[in-house]
Amino acid sequence: YREEQERREKLFVVYQVVLKWFVALLIGIGTGFAAIFINISVENFAGWKFALTFAIIQKSYFAGFLVYILFNLALAFSSVYIITQFAPAAAGSGIPEIKGYLNGVDIHGILLLRTLFGKIFGSIGSVGGGLALGKEGPLVHTGACIASLLGQGGSTKYHLSSRWLQVFNNDRDRRDLVTCGCAAGVAAAFRAPVGGVLFALEEVTSWWRSHLMWRVFFTSAVVAVVVRTAMGWCKSGKCGHFGAGGFIIWDISDGQEDYSFAELLPMAVIGVIGGLLGALFNQLTLYITYWRRNYLHKKGMRVKIIEVCLVSVITSAISFGLPLLTKCSPCPESEASSGIECPNPPGVYGNYVNFKCHNEKEYNDLATIFFNTQDDAIRNLFSAKTIREFSAQSLLTFLVMFYTLAVVTFGTAVPAGQFVPGIMIGSTYGRLVGMFVVKFYKKMNIEEGTYALLGAASFLGGSMRMTVSLCVIMVEITNNLKFLPLIMLVLLISKAVGDVFNEGLYEEQARLRGIPLLESRPKYQMRNMMAKEACGYRKVVSLPRVIKVGDLVSILRSNEHNGFPVIDHTRSGETLVSGLMLRSHLLVLLQSKIDFQHSPLPSDSKGGSFLVRHTNSEFVKPVSTKGMSLDDIHLSDDDLEMYIDLAPFLNPSPYIVPEDMSLTKVYNLFRQLGLRHVFVVPRPSHIIGLITRKDLLIEDSGDSATVELQSTSSSGA
Amino acid sequence: YREEQERREKLFVVYQVVLKWFVALLIGIGTGFAAIFINISVENFAGWKFALTFAIIQKSYFAGFLVYILFNLALAFSSVYIITQFAPAAAGSGIPEIKGYLNGVDIHGILLLRTLFGKIFGSIGSVGGGLALGKEGPLVHTGACIASLLGQGGSTKYHLSSRWLQVFNNDRDRRDLVTCGCAAGVAAAFRAPVGGVLFALEEVTSWWRSHLMWRVFFTSAVVAVVVRTAMGWCKSGKCGHFGAGGFIIWDISDGQEDYSFAELLPMAVIGVIGGLLGALFNQLTLYITYWRRNYLHKKGMRVKIIEVCLVSVITSAISFGLPLLTKCSPCPESEASSGIECPNPPGVYGNYVNFKCHNEKEYNDLATIFFNTQDDAIRNLFSAKTIREFSAQSLLTFLVMFYTLAVVTFGTAVPAGQFVPGIMIGSTYGRLVGMFVVKFYKKMNIEEGTYALLGAASFLGGSMRMTVSLCVIMVEITNNLKFLPLIMLVLLISKAVGDVFNEGLYEEQARLRGIPLLESRPKYQMRNMMAKEACGYRKVVSLPRVIKVGDLVSILRSNEHNGFPVIDHTRSGETLVSGLMLRSHLLVLLQSKIDFQHSPLPSDSKGGSFLVRHTNSEFVKPVSTKGMSLDDIHLSDDDLEMYIDLAPFLNPSPYIVPEDMSLTKVYNLFRQLGLRHVFVVPRPSHIIGLITRKDLLIEDSGDSATVELQSTSSSGA
Known part of the structure; x- marks a missing residue:
C-alpha cells in the first residue's frame, strides 16, 4: 500500500x-x-x-x-x-x-x-x-x-x-x-x-x-x-498601420564605431544630469501624487475624468501648437544621397517631417519629435547620420515641455508606464549634450544618436534605479552591444547621483500607496534591537485549540490581526503552542460550518475525514478576488453556541525566533523567506538537536523516503 | 555621549x-x-x-x-x-x-x-x-x-x-x-x-x-x-604575439541575417545532441575523476606529474600527427575575392591553414582547427562565408579525438577550465549539422558558423546546465544579438535533455569531492520528515557556561562537531540555552589563554574589558589560511585546571526551529540564509509576540534608533 x-x-x-x-x-x-x-x-x-x-x-x-x-x-x-x-x-x-x-x-x-x-x-x-x-x-x-x-x-x-x-x-x-x-x-x-x-x-x-x-x-x-x-x-x-514602426527596436547599428577617452567626460556629465533630473522627477511626481490622492481624487470619479480630459487637451494643443510656431529649416543637402528622404509627411516613419513648411525642401524639427508617435520620435532622436537635424532650441523646448507633461500626466487615472517617456526625456538631453560634443571636439565619427541612447539610459537609471536589467534592456532594444560598457558607466553614475536625493520611483510610489515593501537591507538601527521589541509589547491574541464559535467571532471582530497563535493544553496541564491559524482560513471554516461540533472536546477525526470534508483548494486565498469579510458570513444563534476544533487546519510549525534575537536576523529571515508571521518565543530551556549542513544532504536512495509517511494530515494550507 | x-x-x-x-x-x-x-x-x-x-x-x-x-x-x-x-x-x-x-x-x-x-x-x-x-x-x-x-x-x-x-x-x-x-x-x-x-x-x-x-x-x-x-x-x-587573436570575442557579425522556421528543426537536433553529449561528458569525467582520486592519485605526486606529461605528449602527437595524415584540399576559388587568404601559415590568425600541402593553393582543413590555438580554432569554426572549408570527415575525426582528449585531461593536476573545450566540441558538431542543413535546404543564406555557435551553446548547456548567464555570455562573446532567441531555444532543449541523465558538471564534481552543496530545491521526501529526524537522534554535546579548560579540551577532542550549544542555569535552577559556540572560537580562546580564570563562577566582566582583551578580528576565521587545529595548542597542567567563561564569546541567538517543523521548511531556512547550524528545540510553551511585516517597517526617524544601544557587547563574532 x-x-x-x-x-x-x-x-x-x-x-x-x-x-x-x-x-x-x-x-x-x-x-x-x-x-x-x-x-x-x-x-x-x-x-x-x-x-x-x-x-x-x-x-x-x-x-x-x-x-x-x-x-x-x-x-x-x-x-x-x-x-x-x-x-x-x-x-x-x-x-x-x-x-x-x-x-x-x-x-x-x-x-x-x-x-x-x-x-x-x-x-x-x-x-x-x-x-x-x-x-x-x-x-x-x-x-x-x-x-x-x-x-x-x-x-x-x-x-x-x-x-x-x-x-x-x-x-x-x-x-x-x-x-x-x-x-x-x-x-x-x-x-x-x-x-x-x-x-x-x-x-x-x-x-x-x-x-x-x-x-x-x-x-x-x-x-x-x-x-x-x-x-x-x-x-x-x-496589420494596417502597424509596420516598420511597430514594436520597439530602435536599431542604432549605424552609430559610431568607437569612442575615445575624451568622450568619457561628457558621458559622465550625461550620467549626472540623468541622476538629477531622475531624482527630481521622482520627487515631483511624489508631491503631485500625494496632492492628487489627498485632495483631488477624493472628490469623486468625475474629477478624475475631467482631469484626464484636460491633460489630453493640453498635451494635444502643445504637441500641435508648438511645432506650428517653429520656423522650418531647409533640408540638408548632403543627406539626400544617404537614402534618407528629407521632407516626410508626419505620422510616417522617418526623420525630417514637413509640417507647415512653405518650401518643398524644408522640414520642421520640432514636429519631427513632437507631432509623431513616441516610438517614431525616439527612433528619430536615436538616429545616426543626421547631425544637425535638430536645433538646440527645439530640443530644449521639447525637453521642458515634455518633462512637465510627463510629471503632470503621472498619477492620472489611466494606465501609464514611465519607460518610454523616460527614454524620450533622456534622449533629448542626451542628444543636446551630443550636439555640444560634436561642436567642441569637431570629430566626425561622433554620433549624436549614441549620446541620445546614453541620455535615455541615464534618465531611466536616475529615476528607476535599476542597473543590470536596465542595461540589458537598453542593449536589447537598440540591438547593439558596442555601447554596453558606456551604458554601464552612465547607469552607475546616474543611479549613484539619484540615490543621494531619494529612493527609486517604484519604491517612492509604493510607500505613498501604503504598500509596506521590505527593502533588501535591514535598517542599521535594527542591529541593536531585539525581536521582542519589534512586537511592540502588544498583547498577543491567541486562540485555544477548541473554541466556541461565538468567542471566535467576537475575537475576529475585536481586532484586525491576520494570524493567531493557537495554544493547546497537554494532559499534564501545561500549555503548548500548536501552531498558527490564519484569519482567512478561520473565515472559510466559519462560512462552511461543516466542522462545527457540539462538544468542547477535541474531535478525534484522523486526517481522512477532514480531507473528505474540505478540498485543499477551499483554503487557497483567491488572489484575484476581493477576499472574504466577516460581515459576509451569517451565523445563527445555534451556530454561535457550537464549538470548532482548529487542530486539523492550523499551520503546525511556523518559523519561530527567540525573544532576544537581533532584529537584523529576524529581518533577514522574514525577507529571505517571504514570511508573513513569525512567532517570538521565550529562550528555550534545552536543545533537542543541532542540524548541520550534512544532515540535510539526504540521498535519493529511497530508503529514507519511506521512513515517515504518516503525520501529513494536518497541513491546513 | x-x-x-x-x-x-x-x-x-x-x-x-x-x-x-x-x-x-x-x-x-x-x-x-x-x-x-x-x-x-x-x-x-x-x-x-x-x-x-x-x-x-x-x-x-x-x-x-x-x-x-x-x-x-x-x-x-x-x-x-x-x-x-x-x-x-x-x-x-x-x-x-x-x-x-x-x-x-x-x-x-x-x-x-x-x-x-x-x-x-x-x-x-x-x-x-x-x-x-x-x-x-x-x-x-x-x-x-x-x-x-x-x-x-x-x-x-x-x-x-x-x-x-x-x-x-x-x-x-x-x-x-x-x-x-x-x-x-x-x-x-x-x-x-x-x-x-x-x-x-x-x-x-x-x-x-x-x-x-x-x-x-x-x-x-x-x-x-x-x-x-x-x-x-x-x-x-x-604585447608580442598578443594581437587580434587575443581576448575572446569571436565576432560573428557576418553571420546569416535571418532564419526560417524550417531551420528550427535542425537547431532542435543540435540541442538534443548537446544535451546527450554534455550529459555523457559529465558522466565520463565523473567516472574518471572517481577512479583518479581513489587509485591513481593516491600513489603520490610523481604519478600526477607523469600523468600530465603523458597526456601532454599524446595531445601533441594527435594534434600534429592527424593533420599530417589528412589530405590537403584545393583552395576554393570564389573566396579569393572576399578578402580571406587561402593558404595561411599555422599559428597566424585566419582560416585555410597550409600544413604539409605540396601545392601552393592547397590547405589542410584538420590543421586549421587542430594545429592552432583553441581561440583561433573556434574563430575558424564560427567563421561565416567559408562554406565547405571543412570536410565532414575532418570534423568528425576532430570531434571524436578532441572529446576523448577533453575527457582524459579533465581532472589532471593542472588548472583546467571546461568552457573553451566545451565550445570547441559543440561548435564542431554544430558545424557538422550546419553542413547537412546547407546541403539539404540548398539555400545560400544559411551560414555554418551560426550552427557552430548554436552547437557551442548546446554543449555548454548540456554539460554545465546554466541558462540565462550562458545565454548572455554567448551573446557577448560573439557580439551578436540576433541569435538570442535561437540560443535560448537550444539551451532550453539541451539542458532539459541533460537533466534527464544527471546533474550539472559542477554539481557532480562538487559531490564527488565531498563538498556538501545544498541544492536550491529541497528533496521531495523532506516534506514528510520533521526537524528532529534530521538530527538523527544523535546526542547533542553541549557545554556549560563556565567550563573547566581540561573538560573543554577533552570534549573538543572527543568529537568533530563545529558548533556547541551552551547551556546556562538560572538562579532558580532551570536550564536555559545561552547560545552557540563555534569550535574555531573555542580554539582561539584556548590559544590566547587570556580569558582563563580560577573560579568556576561566571566572571562579571561587562563587555568593556572583553573588548580590550580581544579585538574582533581575532575571531574572524581566516578564510585564506588553513585554519587552526587542537594539536597546535599547548596547554600546561595548570592551564587545564582553570576555568573559562564562554558567555561573552558565544553567538547569543542562533536560528531555532521547533522539533516538529517540516524538514522542507528547515531546508529553506538553511539555504536561503546560508546557515551552518540550526538549533532544534522543543515546541514552545507560550508565545511572547508575533512579528508581522508592519513591525519591521521602522522609519528612519532616529527616535527608535536610540532606544536600545546597550546589550551589544556580547556579539562574539
Missing part, C-alpha cells in the same frame, strides 16, 4: 512539474498576444489620427487642430472611462503593486480579470491618445494578471475556473507564476527576453530561487517567439 | 560603505590585470611555439614534431610542477569549490595566496601547452582569490595584512566579496560584463541580495574598462 501511495505521490509531482511548464508556456503565449494586440491597436489608432490630421491640414490648419484634439480626447476619455468605471486598480503603471505583491503584501484587486481588461484597453486609449506615457509598465502588469489568472484556472467570480489548474494552491506557486508573468511582460514590451528575466529578478521579486530562473527564462523565450511570429505575419501588410 | 556614539557609528557605516566600493574597484582592477597577464603570456607562448615549429617543418617534419612535443611538454610540466609542489588546491577549474564556499562550506586552501599564484602560472602553462582545457574556469577562481585576499587585507601567513582593510570580518561580507570576484573573473575571461554578473548570480551564489548585484555590476564594469584599456595599449604592438 505504501509503495502505491508513494508512486501516486511521485506521479502527482510529475504532473505538477508538467503543469507548471505548461502554464509558463500559456503565460508566454498570452502575454505575447496581449502585447501584439495593444501594439497593433495603438499603431493603428495613431496612424489613422496622423493620416486624417495631415489630410485635413492641407486645407485648414485650424480644422486639423480640432480634429487632432478631438481624436486624442476621445481616446483618452475611453481610457479613463474604462478605468474609473470598471477597473480602478488598473490605473498607473502597476509595477509598484506587483512589486508589493511579490514582496509578500496582498493588495486587493490588482490581479483581477477586470483589471487585466482595464489595463489592455485602457493603455490602448491612453497611449493611442498621445498622452505623455508609455505602454510598457502596463504590459508588465498585464503579464502578471495573465499569469495569476491562469494559475487559479480562470476568474473565480465569473465561474470560468477549471479544476485541473488548481494545483497552484499555495502562495509560493502563485508568486512564481506572477514572476514569470512580469518577465513575460517586459520581454513582450521591449522585445527583450533576457532583460525581462533580469527585470523580474532585480526589480520585482524579493526572493528568488535559481530553479525559478529557468522557468522565467522559458516564458521569456516563448514570448520572443510569439512576438517574432506575429511580426513576420504583419510584414505582409495585414 | 550617546549622540556622539551614534555619530561615530554612522561614520563607521559610511567608512564601511566607501571601503566596500573601493575594494570592489580593486577587485575589478586586479582581476582585469590577472586576465591580461594570463592572456598575453598564453598568446606569446603559443605564438612562439607555432612560429618555431613552422620554421622547422620547412626543413624536417620530424624535427618540428619533436620541438612541438617538447615545447608543449615543458609548459605542461611547469604547470603540473607548480600545482603539485606549491598549490595543490589550484588544480581543476575551481568553480565547484567556489560554489561550495559561497554555499556555506569551508574548504581549506582554496582562497590562499599560493593558490592564486598557482592558478595564474599553472593555467599559463597548461593552456599554453596546448592541452584540451581552457583558462576561463581558473580565471573565475583567480578573481575569487583576489577578492578574498583583498577582503582580509592581504595574506595573513606572509604578514602582508593591513589593518585598515579588516572591517570585512564577517562571513557575509567575505562571501559578498568572493561573489564580486567570481563575476569579475567571468567578465575578464570572456569580456562579458553582464554575463559575469549573471554567472555569479545563477551559478555560484546560493543566496543573493539585490543591493549586492549593484556592487557586482560595478566590479564587472571596472573589469571591462581595464581590459579594454589594455587591449588598446596592445594594439600598438607592444
Whole structure:
C-alpha cells in the first residue's frame, strides 16, 4: 500500500512539474498576444489620427487642430472611462503593486480579470491618445494578471475556473507564476527576453530561487517567439498601420564605431544630469501624487475624468501648437544621397517631417519629435547620420515641455508606464549634450544618436534605479552591444547621483500607496534591537485549540490581526503552542460550518475525514478576488453556541525566533523567506538537536523516503 | 555621549560603505590585470611555439614534431610542477569549490595566496601547452582569490595584512566579496560584463541580495574598462604575439541575417545532441575523476606529474600527427575575392591553414582547427562565408579525438577550465549539422558558423546546465544579438535533455569531492520528515557556561562537531540555552589563554574589558589560511585546571526551529540564509509576540534608533 501511495505521490509531482511548464508556456503565449494586440491597436489608432490630421491640414490648419484634439480626447476619455468605471486598480503603471505583491503584501484587486481588461484597453486609449506615457509598465502588469489568472484556472467570480489548474494552491506557486508573468511582460514590451528575466529578478521579486530562473527564462523565450511570429505575419501588410514602426527596436547599428577617452567626460556629465533630473522627477511626481490622492481624487470619479480630459487637451494643443510656431529649416543637402528622404509627411516613419513648411525642401524639427508617435520620435532622436537635424532650441523646448507633461500626466487615472517617456526625456538631453560634443571636439565619427541612447539610459537609471536589467534592456532594444560598457558607466553614475536625493520611483510610489515593501537591507538601527521589541509589547491574541464559535467571532471582530497563535493544553496541564491559524482560513471554516461540533472536546477525526470534508483548494486565498469579510458570513444563534476544533487546519510549525534575537536576523529571515508571521518565543530551556549542513544532504536512495509517511494530515494550507 | 556614539557609528557605516566600493574597484582592477597577464603570456607562448615549429617543418617534419612535443611538454610540466609542489588546491577549474564556499562550506586552501599564484602560472602553462582545457574556469577562481585576499587585507601567513582593510570580518561580507570576484573573473575571461554578473548570480551564489548585484555590476564594469584599456595599449604592438587573436570575442557579425522556421528543426537536433553529449561528458569525467582520486592519485605526486606529461605528449602527437595524415584540399576559388587568404601559415590568425600541402593553393582543413590555438580554432569554426572549408570527415575525426582528449585531461593536476573545450566540441558538431542543413535546404543564406555557435551553446548547456548567464555570455562573446532567441531555444532543449541523465558538471564534481552543496530545491521526501529526524537522534554535546579548560579540551577532542550549544542555569535552577559556540572560537580562546580564570563562577566582566582583551578580528576565521587545529595548542597542567567563561564569546541567538517543523521548511531556512547550524528545540510553551511585516517597517526617524544601544557587547563574532 505504501509503495502505491508513494508512486501516486511521485506521479502527482510529475504532473505538477508538467503543469507548471505548461502554464509558463500559456503565460508566454498570452502575454505575447496581449502585447501584439495593444501594439497593433495603438499603431493603428495613431496612424489613422496622423493620416486624417495631415489630410485635413492641407486645407485648414485650424480644422486639423480640432480634429487632432478631438481624436486624442476621445481616446483618452475611453481610457479613463474604462478605468474609473470598471477597473480602478488598473490605473498607473502597476509595477509598484506587483512589486508589493511579490514582496509578500496582498493588495486587493490588482490581479483581477477586470483589471487585466482595464489595463489592455485602457493603455490602448491612453497611449493611442498621445498622452505623455508609455505602454510598457502596463504590459508588465498585464503579464502578471495573465499569469495569476491562469494559475487559479480562470476568474473565480465569473465561474470560468477549471479544476485541473488548481494545483497552484499555495502562495509560493502563485508568486512564481506572477514572476514569470512580469518577465513575460517586459520581454513582450521591449522585445527583450533576457532583460525581462533580469527585470523580474532585480526589480520585482524579493526572493528568488535559481530553479525559478529557468522557468522565467522559458516564458521569456516563448514570448520572443510569439512576438517574432506575429511580426513576420504583419510584414505582409495585414496589420494596417502597424509596420516598420511597430514594436520597439530602435536599431542604432549605424552609430559610431568607437569612442575615445575624451568622450568619457561628457558621458559622465550625461550620467549626472540623468541622476538629477531622475531624482527630481521622482520627487515631483511624489508631491503631485500625494496632492492628487489627498485632495483631488477624493472628490469623486468625475474629477478624475475631467482631469484626464484636460491633460489630453493640453498635451494635444502643445504637441500641435508648438511645432506650428517653429520656423522650418531647409533640408540638408548632403543627406539626400544617404537614402534618407528629407521632407516626410508626419505620422510616417522617418526623420525630417514637413509640417507647415512653405518650401518643398524644408522640414520642421520640432514636429519631427513632437507631432509623431513616441516610438517614431525616439527612433528619430536615436538616429545616426543626421547631425544637425535638430536645433538646440527645439530640443530644449521639447525637453521642458515634455518633462512637465510627463510629471503632470503621472498619477492620472489611466494606465501609464514611465519607460518610454523616460527614454524620450533622456534622449533629448542626451542628444543636446551630443550636439555640444560634436561642436567642441569637431570629430566626425561622433554620433549624436549614441549620446541620445546614453541620455535615455541615464534618465531611466536616475529615476528607476535599476542597473543590470536596465542595461540589458537598453542593449536589447537598440540591438547593439558596442555601447554596453558606456551604458554601464552612465547607469552607475546616474543611479549613484539619484540615490543621494531619494529612493527609486517604484519604491517612492509604493510607500505613498501604503504598500509596506521590505527593502533588501535591514535598517542599521535594527542591529541593536531585539525581536521582542519589534512586537511592540502588544498583547498577543491567541486562540485555544477548541473554541466556541461565538468567542471566535467576537475575537475576529475585536481586532484586525491576520494570524493567531493557537495554544493547546497537554494532559499534564501545561500549555503548548500548536501552531498558527490564519484569519482567512478561520473565515472559510466559519462560512462552511461543516466542522462545527457540539462538544468542547477535541474531535478525534484522523486526517481522512477532514480531507473528505474540505478540498485543499477551499483554503487557497483567491488572489484575484476581493477576499472574504466577516460581515459576509451569517451565523445563527445555534451556530454561535457550537464549538470548532482548529487542530486539523492550523499551520503546525511556523518559523519561530527567540525573544532576544537581533532584529537584523529576524529581518533577514522574514525577507529571505517571504514570511508573513513569525512567532517570538521565550529562550528555550534545552536543545533537542543541532542540524548541520550534512544532515540535510539526504540521498535519493529511497530508503529514507519511506521512513515517515504518516503525520501529513494536518497541513491546513 | 550617546549622540556622539551614534555619530561615530554612522561614520563607521559610511567608512564601511566607501571601503566596500573601493575594494570592489580593486577587485575589478586586479582581476582585469590577472586576465591580461594570463592572456598575453598564453598568446606569446603559443605564438612562439607555432612560429618555431613552422620554421622547422620547412626543413624536417620530424624535427618540428619533436620541438612541438617538447615545447608543449615543458609548459605542461611547469604547470603540473607548480600545482603539485606549491598549490595543490589550484588544480581543476575551481568553480565547484567556489560554489561550495559561497554555499556555506569551508574548504581549506582554496582562497590562499599560493593558490592564486598557482592558478595564474599553472593555467599559463597548461593552456599554453596546448592541452584540451581552457583558462576561463581558473580565471573565475583567480578573481575569487583576489577578492578574498583583498577582503582580509592581504595574506595573513606572509604578514602582508593591513589593518585598515579588516572591517570585512564577517562571513557575509567575505562571501559578498568572493561573489564580486567570481563575476569579475567571468567578465575578464570572456569580456562579458553582464554575463559575469549573471554567472555569479545563477551559478555560484546560493543566496543573493539585490543591493549586492549593484556592487557586482560595478566590479564587472571596472573589469571591462581595464581590459579594454589594455587591449588598446596592445594594439600598438607592444604585447608580442598578443594581437587580434587575443581576448575572446569571436565576432560573428557576418553571420546569416535571418532564419526560417524550417531551420528550427535542425537547431532542435543540435540541442538534443548537446544535451546527450554534455550529459555523457559529465558522466565520463565523473567516472574518471572517481577512479583518479581513489587509485591513481593516491600513489603520490610523481604519478600526477607523469600523468600530465603523458597526456601532454599524446595531445601533441594527435594534434600534429592527424593533420599530417589528412589530405590537403584545393583552395576554393570564389573566396579569393572576399578578402580571406587561402593558404595561411599555422599559428597566424585566419582560416585555410597550409600544413604539409605540396601545392601552393592547397590547405589542410584538420590543421586549421587542430594545429592552432583553441581561440583561433573556434574563430575558424564560427567563421561565416567559408562554406565547405571543412570536410565532414575532418570534423568528425576532430570531434571524436578532441572529446576523448577533453575527457582524459579533465581532472589532471593542472588548472583546467571546461568552457573553451566545451565550445570547441559543440561548435564542431554544430558545424557538422550546419553542413547537412546547407546541403539539404540548398539555400545560400544559411551560414555554418551560426550552427557552430548554436552547437557551442548546446554543449555548454548540456554539460554545465546554466541558462540565462550562458545565454548572455554567448551573446557577448560573439557580439551578436540576433541569435538570442535561437540560443535560448537550444539551451532550453539541451539542458532539459541533460537533466534527464544527471546533474550539472559542477554539481557532480562538487559531490564527488565531498563538498556538501545544498541544492536550491529541497528533496521531495523532506516534506514528510520533521526537524528532529534530521538530527538523527544523535546526542547533542553541549557545554556549560563556565567550563573547566581540561573538560573543554577533552570534549573538543572527543568529537568533530563545529558548533556547541551552551547551556546556562538560572538562579532558580532551570536550564536555559545561552547560545552557540563555534569550535574555531573555542580554539582561539584556548590559544590566547587570556580569558582563563580560577573560579568556576561566571566572571562579571561587562563587555568593556572583553573588548580590550580581544579585538574582533581575532575571531574572524581566516578564510585564506588553513585554519587552526587542537594539536597546535599547548596547554600546561595548570592551564587545564582553570576555568573559562564562554558567555561573552558565544553567538547569543542562533536560528531555532521547533522539533516538529517540516524538514522542507528547515531546508529553506538553511539555504536561503546560508546557515551552518540550526538549533532544534522543543515546541514552545507560550508565545511572547508575533512579528508581522508592519513591525519591521521602522522609519528612519532616529527616535527608535536610540532606544536600545546597550546589550551589544556580547556579539562574539
